[in-house]
Amino acid sequence: GAVVSQHPSRVICKSGTSVKIECRSLDFQATTMFWYRQFPKQSLMLMATSNEGSKATYEQGVEKDKFLINHASLTLSTLTVTSAHPEDSSFYICSVLRDLTTYNEQFFGPGTRLTVL
Amino acid sequence: SQQGEEDPQALSIQEGENATMNCSYKTSINNLQWYRQNSGRGLVHLILIRSNEREKHSGRLRVTLDTSKKSSSLLITASRAADTASYFCATDPYNTDKLIFGTGTRLQVFP
Numbered sequence: 001g002a003v004v005s006q007h008p009s010r011v012i013c014k015s016g017t018s019v020k021i022e023c024r025s026l027d028f029q030a031t032t033m034f035w036y037r038q039f040p041k042q043s044l045m046l047m048a049t050s051n052e053g054s055k056a057t058y059e060q061g062v063e064k065d066k067f068l069i070n071h072a073s074l075t076l077s078t079l080t081v082t083s084a085h086p087e088d089s090s091f092y093i094c095s096v097l098r099d100l101t102t103y104n105e106q107f108f109g110p111g112t113r114l115t116v117l
Numbered sequence: 118s119q120q121g122e123e124d125p126q127a128l129s130i131q132e133g134e135n136a137t138m139n140c141s142y143k144t145s146i147n148n149l150q151w152y153r154q155n156s157g158r159g160l161v162h163l164i165l166i167r168s169n170e171r172e173k174h175s176g177r178l179r180v181t182l183d184t185s186k187k188s189s190s191l192l193i194t195a196s197r198a199a200d201t202a203s204y205f206c207a208t209d210p211y212n213t214d215k216l217i218f219g220t221g222t223r224l225q226v227f228p
Contacts, residue, residue: 032214043205044160044218093159097214106216110159 002027004096006109013084014117020080021112023094029074032097034106035067037090044093050077084116121206121219129225136193138222140206141186147209149182150216151191154203163191163204198228 003026013019023033031052036044048069049057056069068080081088091113095106121142130136142149151163166173166182166189173180179192193200206219 034215036218041223043221046215046217049215091157095216108160108162111157113157 002096002098002107004094004107004109006092006094006112008112009110010113010115012115012117015085016083018080018082019084019114020078021092021094021114023077023079023096023109025075025096025107028096028098030096030098031074033071033077034095034097035069035077035079036093036095038093038111039090047079052077081114084114086116089114089116121208121217123204123206123219123222125222126220127223127225129227130196131227132196132198134196134226136196136200136224136226138191138204138206138224140189140191140219142189142206142208142217142219143187144208144217145211146184147211149180149189150207150209151178151180151189152205152207152218154205154221156202160205193224196224196226198226200224201226 005024007022033050035047037047038044046059047062050069050071052071052074058064066082071077091111093111094109098105123140146168148165148167150165152160153163154160164175164178164180166180177194182189203221203223205221207216209216
């Protein structure tokens with residue numbers, strides 16, 4: 001499978017600050033990446049689809065001005081949590097979409113644990 | 118909610134027993150996948166079953182799919198303590214690249 005990295009793996013920040021999380025596709029170029037959020041003991045919820053060279057597409061209920069996504073290159077997407085608050089504390093996971101001949105496969109990063117104090 | 122439902126939410130068994138988890142979803146799909154997640158870690162892809170398939174095997178895993186009922190099951194045979202994890206089904210709704218995850222089953226296998 002493909003290798004996807006996320007940085008940082010863990011971050012603690014003060015309320016009101018902004019935090020940037022990077023997602024890198026190390027094996028191939030990807031025009032599409034996804035960002036998910038997972039609260040403790042819950043499932044993954046899709047937040048947005050990151051499209052290289054264009055605006056991200058956000059899922060219903062996700063504030064685009066709070067969760068800024070930049071997909072500036074074919075191997076890097078960033079998620080910036082602006083003015084973070086304790087309720088934003090969560091596990092953020094990215095995935096990279098690879099188009100295969102028979103189906104589109106997503107490869108997941110290891111996740112970033114955000115704790116907002 | 119977009120999410121599919123999984124049951125049971127939690128399952129505790131002894132090593133050697135079989136574990137069965139069920140997943141129901143809401144829309145027409147291209148494929149259904151099962152993932153495993155150890156506590157606080159990333160996802161591991163287990164198996165994919167296409168919408169035109171009814172059953173698939175991979176090692177100790179057996180997956181079934183019933184598109185008429187919009188449901189799938191994951192069977193882990195001869196479970197091991199190392200199988201302890203959360204298991205999620207994920208569907209890609211027809212004509213999208215998105216993955217919609219189920220609510221998950223937390224499996225605990227006691228040695």
